Amino acid sequence: MKTIGIIGAMDEELVLIKADMNIEKTVEKAKTTFFVGTIGDKNVVVVRCGIGKVNAAMCTQILIDDFSVDAVINTGVAGAVADGITVGDVIISKDALQHDMDCSPLGDPAGVIPRMNESIFKAADSLINVAKAASEKVISGKTAIGRVVSGDQFIASSETKVKLRDVFGGSCAEMEGAAIAHICYMNAVPFVVIRNISDSADGNADVSYAEFCVTAADHSGRIVLEMLKNI
Ligand code: ADE
Secondary structure, three states, rough: OEEEEEEOOOOHOOOOHHOEEEEEEEEEEEEEEEEEEEOEEEEEEEEEEOOHHHHHHHHHHHHHHHHHHOEEEEEEEEOOOOOOOOOOOOOEEEEEEEOOOOOOOOOOOOOOOOOOOOOOOOOOHHHHHHHHHHHHHHHHHHHHHHHHEOOOOOOOHHHHHHHHHHOOOOEEOOOOHHHHHHHHHHHHEEEEEEEEEEEEEOOOHHHHHHHHHHHHHHHHHHHHHHHOOOO
Protein backbone atom coordinates (compact mmCIF):
# COMPACT_ATOMS: atom_id res chain seq x y z
CA MET A 1 0.00 0.00 0.00
CA LYS A 2 1.19 3.53 -0.75
CA THR A 3 2.34 5.84 2.03
CA ILE A 4 1.39 9.51 1.81
CA GLY A 5 3.39 12.18 3.62
CA ILE A 6 1.27 15.08 4.85
CA ILE A 7 2.99 18.32 5.87
CA GLY A 8 1.51 21.34 7.62
CA ALA A 9 3.60 24.19 8.96
CA MET A 10 1.47 24.80 12.03
CA ASP A 11 -0.65 22.73 14.45
CA GLU A 12 -3.80 24.51 13.23
CA GLU A 13 -3.19 23.10 9.76
CA LEU A 14 -3.19 19.50 10.99
CA VAL A 15 -5.95 19.45 13.61
CA LEU A 16 -8.65 17.81 11.46
CA ILE A 17 -6.23 15.43 9.80
CA LYS A 18 -4.84 14.14 13.09
CA ALA A 19 -8.36 13.84 14.51
CA ASP A 20 -9.21 11.39 11.70
CA MET A 21 -5.94 9.51 11.95
CA ASN A 22 -5.28 6.23 13.64
CA ILE A 23 -1.84 7.04 15.08
CA GLU A 24 0.24 3.86 15.39
CA LYS A 25 3.46 5.43 16.58
CA THR A 26 5.44 8.64 16.72
CA VAL A 27 9.03 9.04 15.62
CA GLU A 28 11.22 11.91 16.82
CA LYS A 29 13.87 13.25 14.51
CA ALA A 30 15.58 16.64 14.23
CA LYS A 31 13.43 18.17 16.99
CA THR A 32 10.35 17.17 14.99
CA THR A 33 7.60 14.59 15.67
CA PHE A 34 6.46 12.36 12.81
CA PHE A 35 3.03 10.73 13.34
CA VAL A 36 2.83 7.35 11.61
CA GLY A 37 -0.47 5.56 11.04
CA THR A 38 -3.51 5.33 8.80
CA ILE A 39 -6.41 7.45 7.65
CA GLY A 40 -9.10 5.19 6.21
CA ASP A 41 -7.27 2.61 4.14
CA LYS A 42 -4.19 4.81 3.50
CA ASN A 43 -0.84 4.72 5.24
CA VAL A 44 0.13 8.24 6.22
CA VAL A 45 2.96 10.05 7.95
CA VAL A 46 1.88 13.45 9.27
CA VAL A 47 4.31 16.13 10.38
CA ARG A 48 4.15 19.72 11.59
CA CYS A 49 7.27 21.04 9.94
CA GLY A 50 7.30 24.53 11.47
CA ILE A 51 7.25 27.77 9.54
CA GLY A 52 9.51 28.58 6.62
CA LYS A 53 11.34 26.95 3.74
CA VAL A 54 14.21 25.37 5.67
CA ASN A 55 11.92 23.57 8.13
CA ALA A 56 9.73 22.42 5.27
CA ALA A 57 12.65 21.16 3.19
CA MET A 58 14.13 19.26 6.12
CA CYS A 59 10.87 17.49 6.92
CA THR A 60 10.25 16.59 3.30
CA GLN A 61 13.64 14.94 2.98
CA ILE A 62 13.07 13.00 6.21
CA LEU A 63 9.66 11.83 4.96
CA ILE A 64 11.35 10.54 1.82
CA ASP A 65 14.46 9.02 3.42
CA ASP A 66 13.10 7.57 6.66
CA PHE A 67 9.46 6.85 5.80
CA SER A 68 9.72 6.13 2.06
CA VAL A 69 6.63 8.18 1.27
CA ASP A 70 5.25 7.72 -2.24
CA ALA A 71 3.77 11.21 -2.42
CA VAL A 72 3.71 14.42 -0.39
CA ILE A 73 0.72 16.66 0.27
CA ASN A 74 1.26 20.10 1.78
CA THR A 75 -1.82 21.55 3.44
CA GLY A 76 -2.38 25.00 4.90
CA VAL A 77 -3.24 28.64 4.50
CA ALA A 78 -1.96 31.34 2.16
CA GLY A 79 -2.32 34.95 1.13
CA ALA A 80 -4.16 35.71 -2.12
CA VAL A 81 -1.96 37.05 -4.92
CA ALA A 82 -3.75 36.59 -8.26
CA ASP A 83 -6.65 38.85 -9.19
CA GLY A 84 -10.03 37.44 -8.28
CA ILE A 85 -8.77 35.21 -5.47
CA THR A 86 -10.24 36.05 -2.07
CA VAL A 87 -10.47 34.72 1.48
CA GLY A 88 -12.04 31.26 1.51
CA ASP A 89 -10.90 30.31 -2.01
CA VAL A 90 -8.60 27.36 -2.60
CA ILE A 91 -5.41 27.23 -4.62
CA ILE A 92 -4.20 23.83 -5.76
CA SER A 93 -0.60 24.04 -6.98
CA LYS A 94 0.06 23.55 -10.65
CA ASP A 95 3.64 24.38 -9.67
CA ALA A 96 5.67 26.25 -7.07
CA LEU A 97 8.63 28.63 -6.98
CA GLN A 98 10.70 30.43 -4.37
CA HIS A 99 10.03 34.15 -4.77
CA ASP A 100 12.84 35.15 -2.41
CA MET A 101 15.54 33.44 -4.50
CA ASP A 102 17.28 36.41 -6.12
CA CYS A 103 20.74 36.36 -7.67
CA SER A 104 19.83 38.99 -10.24
CA PRO A 105 23.03 41.00 -9.60
CA LEU A 106 24.85 37.97 -11.05
CA GLY A 107 22.63 37.80 -14.11
CA ASP A 108 19.94 35.24 -13.29
CA PRO A 109 16.38 36.57 -13.22
CA ALA A 110 14.79 36.83 -9.76
CA GLY A 111 13.21 33.52 -8.76
CA VAL A 112 15.70 31.47 -10.78
CA ILE A 113 17.99 29.18 -8.78
CA PRO A 114 21.45 29.59 -10.33
CA ARG A 115 23.04 26.47 -11.80
CA MET A 116 19.90 24.36 -11.50
CA ASN A 117 17.84 23.11 -14.42
CA GLU A 118 14.56 23.84 -12.65
CA SER A 119 13.28 26.66 -10.48
CA ILE A 120 9.58 26.13 -11.06
CA PHE A 121 8.62 22.76 -9.63
CA LYS A 122 5.63 21.06 -11.20
CA ALA A 123 3.04 19.28 -9.09
CA ALA A 124 1.82 15.82 -10.10
CA ASP A 125 -1.18 15.97 -12.44
CA SER A 126 -2.83 12.97 -10.78
CA LEU A 127 -2.66 14.65 -7.34
CA ILE A 128 -3.84 18.00 -8.76
CA ASN A 129 -6.89 16.32 -10.27
CA VAL A 130 -7.81 14.45 -7.09
CA ALA A 131 -7.26 17.59 -4.98
CA LYS A 132 -9.39 19.73 -7.29
CA ALA A 133 -12.28 17.26 -7.24
CA ALA A 134 -12.02 16.97 -3.44
CA SER A 135 -11.96 20.75 -3.02
CA GLU A 136 -14.95 21.27 -5.29
CA LYS A 137 -16.83 18.69 -3.26
CA VAL A 138 -16.14 20.01 0.25
CA ILE A 139 -15.47 23.77 -0.13
CA SER A 140 -18.02 26.40 -1.06
CA GLY A 141 -15.44 29.00 -2.20
CA LYS A 142 -13.67 28.98 -5.58
CA THR A 143 -11.10 26.30 -6.38
CA ALA A 144 -8.32 27.41 -8.72
CA ILE A 145 -5.22 25.65 -10.01
CA GLY A 146 -2.30 28.05 -9.91
CA ARG A 147 1.24 28.89 -8.94
CA VAL A 148 2.24 28.79 -5.28
CA VAL A 149 5.02 31.29 -4.55
CA SER A 150 6.93 30.74 -1.33
CA GLY A 151 9.42 32.80 0.64
CA ASP A 152 10.54 33.36 4.20
CA GLN A 153 8.29 36.40 4.53
CA PHE A 154 4.71 37.06 5.55
CA ILE A 155 3.41 39.16 2.65
CA ALA A 156 1.42 42.15 3.92
CA SER A 157 1.76 44.92 1.34
CA SER A 158 -0.02 45.60 -1.94
CA GLU A 159 3.30 46.51 -3.56
CA THR A 160 4.89 43.14 -2.79
CA LYS A 161 1.72 41.31 -3.71
CA VAL A 162 1.67 42.97 -7.15
CA LYS A 163 5.31 41.98 -7.65
CA LEU A 164 4.53 38.35 -6.77
CA ARG A 165 1.66 38.43 -9.25
CA ASP A 166 3.38 40.27 -12.10
CA VAL A 167 6.99 39.07 -11.85
CA PHE A 168 6.40 35.49 -10.70
CA GLY A 169 2.85 34.75 -11.86
CA GLY A 170 1.83 33.79 -8.33
CA SER A 171 -1.69 32.76 -7.40
CA CYS A 172 -1.04 32.64 -3.66
CA ALA A 173 1.85 33.35 -1.30
CA GLU A 174 2.96 31.20 1.61
CA MET A 175 6.18 30.08 3.24
CA GLU A 176 6.76 26.35 2.64
CA GLY A 177 5.22 24.94 -0.53
CA ALA A 178 8.04 25.61 -2.98
CA ALA A 179 10.64 24.20 -0.59
CA ILE A 180 8.62 20.99 -0.35
CA ALA A 181 8.23 21.02 -4.11
CA HIS A 182 11.98 21.52 -4.58
CA ILE A 183 12.85 18.54 -2.38
CA CYS A 184 10.22 16.37 -4.08
CA TYR A 185 11.69 17.32 -7.45
CA MET A 186 15.21 16.37 -6.30
CA ASN A 187 13.93 12.95 -5.20
CA ALA A 188 11.40 12.38 -8.03
CA VAL A 189 8.52 12.14 -5.55
CA PRO A 190 5.10 13.48 -6.61
CA PHE A 191 3.62 16.34 -4.60
CA VAL A 192 0.75 18.78 -4.45
CA VAL A 193 0.24 21.92 -2.36
CA ILE A 194 -3.29 22.76 -1.17
CA ARG A 195 -3.85 26.21 0.32
CA ASN A 196 -7.00 27.87 1.57
CA ILE A 197 -6.82 31.66 1.47
CA SER A 198 -6.73 33.34 4.89
CA ASP A 199 -5.88 36.90 3.77
CA SER A 200 -5.23 39.09 0.77
CA ALA A 201 -1.47 39.55 1.35
CA ASP A 202 -2.01 43.33 1.48
CA GLY A 203 -1.97 45.99 4.20
CA ASN A 204 -4.87 44.25 5.96
CA ALA A 205 -3.27 40.78 5.86
CA ASP A 206 -2.35 40.59 9.54
CA VAL A 207 -5.92 41.32 10.67
CA SER A 208 -7.48 38.97 8.14
CA TYR A 209 -4.97 36.22 8.95
CA ALA A 210 -5.78 36.45 12.65
CA GLU A 211 -9.48 36.15 11.90
CA PHE A 212 -9.48 33.44 9.22
CA CYS A 213 -6.36 31.34 9.79
CA VAL A 214 -8.03 28.56 11.78
CA THR A 215 -11.05 28.28 9.47
CA ALA A 216 -8.88 28.33 6.36
CA ALA A 217 -6.55 25.72 7.84
CA ASP A 218 -9.54 23.48 8.61
CA HIS A 219 -10.86 23.86 5.07
CA SER A 220 -7.55 22.75 3.61
CA GLY A 221 -7.49 19.79 6.01
CA ARG A 222 -10.97 18.75 4.89
CA ILE A 223 -9.80 18.71 1.29
CA VAL A 224 -6.88 16.44 2.21
CA LEU A 225 -9.18 14.03 4.05
CA GLU A 226 -11.53 13.87 1.05
CA MET A 227 -8.55 13.43 -1.28
CA LEU A 228 -7.20 10.48 0.66
CA LYS A 229 -10.36 8.52 -0.19
CA ASN A 230 -9.51 8.79 -3.88
CA ILE A 231 -5.73 8.51 -4.14
N1 ADE B 1 0.29 32.43 4.91
C1 ADE B 1 -0.95 32.95 5.03
N2 ADE B 1 -0.98 34.22 4.60
C2 ADE B 1 0.27 34.52 4.20
C3 ADE B 1 0.86 35.69 3.68
N3 ADE B 1 0.16 36.80 3.50
N4 ADE B 1 2.19 35.64 3.38
C4 ADE B 1 2.90 34.53 3.59
N5 ADE B 1 2.38 33.41 4.10
C5 ADE B 1 1.08 33.39 4.39
